[in-house]
Amino acid sequence: MTKLSLGTHPFLLGFEELERLVERTAKSGNEGYPPYNIEQTSQTSYRITLAVAGFGEGDLAITVEDNQLVIRGRQSDDSEGRVFLHRGIAARQFQRSFVLAEGVDVGEAIMENGLLHVDLSREVPESVVQTINIRKG
Numbered sequence: 001m002t003k004l005s006l007g008t009h010p011f012l013l014g015f016e017e018l019e020r021l022v023e024r025t026a027k028s029g030n031e032g033y034p035p036y037n038i039e040q041t042s043q044t045s046y047r048i049t050l051a052v053a054g055f056g057e058g059d060l061a062i063t064v065e066d067n068q069l070v071i072r073g074r075q076s077d078d079s080e081g082r083v084f085l086h087r088g089i090a091a092r093q094f095q096r097s098f099v100l101a102e103g104v105d106v107g108e109a110i111m112e113n114g115l116l117h118v119d120l121s122r123e124v125p126e127s128v129v130q131t132i133n134i135r136k137g
Contacts, residue, residue: 033094034073045107046120048098053114054089060116062109069098069106069118 037049052060052073061072075091100106100120107119 033092034096036096038098041119044122044124046104046122048118048120050096050116050118051114052111052116055116057111060111062106062118064100064106067100067102069100069120071096071098071116071118 035051037047039047039049041047048069050071055073055075059073059075063070063072072093072095074093077091079087079091101122103123103125105121105123107121109119110117
C-alpha cells in the first residue's frame with residue numbers, strides 16, 4: 001500500500017504549497033521561549049500574546065516575511081560596571097515565527113504589563129459560483 005502525502009492526494013489539487021508550509025513549520029523548532037498564547041477573539045480575528053517581561057518596545061521587532069509573522073527580541077546588556085551576587089535574569093534574545101494563512105493580516109501590536117499583544121484579522125472571501133459551459137465535441 002502506498003502512503004499518500006498531502007500534496008499528492010487526488011482530491012487536493014494545487015495544495016503543494018500547503019505541504020511545504022507544514023514541513024517548514026514543523027522544522028522551525030521554537031524552543032519555548034518566550035511563552036505565548038493564541039486566542040480567537042472573534043470569527044475573523046485572532047490575538048497572539050507573548051510574555052516578554054524585561055523587553056521594551058525598542059528591544060522588539062515585528063515583521064511579516066513570506067506569509068510568516070516573525071517577532072524578534074534582543075535585550076541590550078546594561079550590566080557594564082555592575083557587580084551581581086546572583087544573576088538569574090539573563091539578557092537574552094529570541095525569534096518566534098508564526099505561519100499566516102492567505103488572507104490573514106497583521107493589525108496592531110500593543111505592549112502591556114510585560115505582554116506583547118499582536119492582533120490578526122482574516123478576510124472572509126466571498127463565495128464564488130462559476131458555471132462551466134459544456135461544448136459539443
